[in-house]
Amino acid sequence: MKLNKDTKILIIGLGVIGGGYAAALTKAGYKVSCITKDEDDIKYAYAHEMISYGTTLVEPELIAEAELIVFALYPTIFIDWIEKYQHLFTKGCLITDVTGVKSSVVYKVQEILRDDVEFIPAHPMAGRERSGVEFSDPDVFKGANYIVTPTEKNSREAIRLCRQLGEVLGFAKISILSPEEHDRMIAFLSQLTHCIAVSLMNCNTSEGLEKYTGDSFRDLTRIAKINDRMWSELFLMNKDALVAEIDSFVTELHEFRDLIDAGNVKGMREKMRASTARRSMFEKPTK
């Protein structure tokens, strides 16, 4: 298949990310259909000109004509969906996803998938502290990272097409990682940060603290407002990598705690200078 403005694109699941794909692709001149479970979300998408067709039914003809299918579902629902409806796919169609963990999803889906259909996994790393199509935004991918995580089962053609999709969506940076590399990276950069935010929010429940809150506490806890269903699935599916990152963070924090407790100013300042230097590498690129 080719990705051009005549390509029949189907999005399964019209939440904040599926909706963002629909809106960005439509804005770029592509035609997008969607299947999602809630009629209101389809109404919203029509009203905001995000889709050319939407349905809550698993319509066999719609699926049969799709050349590129994007799954924007919770991980467990995604796998169930493939098992239940993959007989409806047309031969040669390409499947991709938006799942935030890879190893535990990618190999499973590729294992159960028909041989005449290819699944090329991808992870759009775009903020999503709010869920629902009404928070989707065609411009949310600008400046963000898009990561394709192929396995040895994937063709160069599919990888190329998946990259092209990332370009059309407007991602600033497109990378290729193995599912395992992806999961280690995401355990640290995304999942650990969410665990920290949740625990920071929960560890002191004194009354009245909100009155004195400044920007730094707000920044560290913004993501403590969390979609519990999605994130608990993501954590579970990347459990080993995540637990290892938590342990390594706690070890580091304990070292710092002991320096404070011992009144070791030199040691504290060394840690702070190291973090200051390393943080400068993580600034958002300006452009």
Place this chain on the structure above:
Amino acid sequence: MKLNKDTKILIIGLGVIGGGYAAALTKAGYKVSCITKDEDDIKYAYAHEMISYGTTLVEPELIAEAELIVFALYPTIFIDWIEKYQHLFTKGCLITDVTGVKSSVVYKVQEILRDDVEFIPAHPMAGRERSGVEFSDPDVFKGANYIVTPTEKNSREAIRLCRQLGEVLGFAKISILSPEEHDRMIAFLSQLTHCIAVSLMNCNTSEGLEKYTGDSFRDLTRIAKINDRMWSELFLMNKDALVAEIDSFVTELHEFRDLIDAGNVKGMREKMRASTARRSMFEKPTK
């Protein structure tokens, strides 16, 4: 004394906070002098119309005529300065400060201070991840908290004047706390967050992670760029409260880790729902 546009205000230390005070007071029509150690900072302040007079010398006449003196120095330097130069204060003048820890500074200063001069402590809770007068901003206090931390040595008149200063500076909210209440609050809301950010930045030094960094990691580590001299002093001066907050955070994070490790989705989701509910109390007031 009264705080009006004829009040002779002297700021000691023209860093990002001292500079912010100078700029905000000048903008509000007050006359501000300053003493600071670096001639370049005075030049900058003149060029940006932040002060009406500035000097690097401890000029006895300037200090003698001051009715309100704001100390915007590192905590240890503040105490040394009082010891060395308090004989220059005029009788009845009011002293305040901007120090981010209170118990270990306030009682010490009030103990050594002359009886005919009053020290009313305050903490302007404004962001300061960058240091230096060139980052000072007269509007940085808008929307921020100003906390007055009187002891039983303070007069109602001084507390009232200190509140008035907070109003003139433009703070959104002015509160009164005891030094001990302030220090417990700051250990959690500000110091713990900085310890977390520094440790998160230091705990994984794998190469290339910056390429995949999203907004949540950047938010959690923004304050990992830290003035090591100032913060190590602040941590040390609030050691017991801070270590207790770190321990309580680590205990909470460990509980969460164990739920992940055990695959306890129900438990994870309960923690996440609790953090989501509590976070909503900490939103920035819109106005």
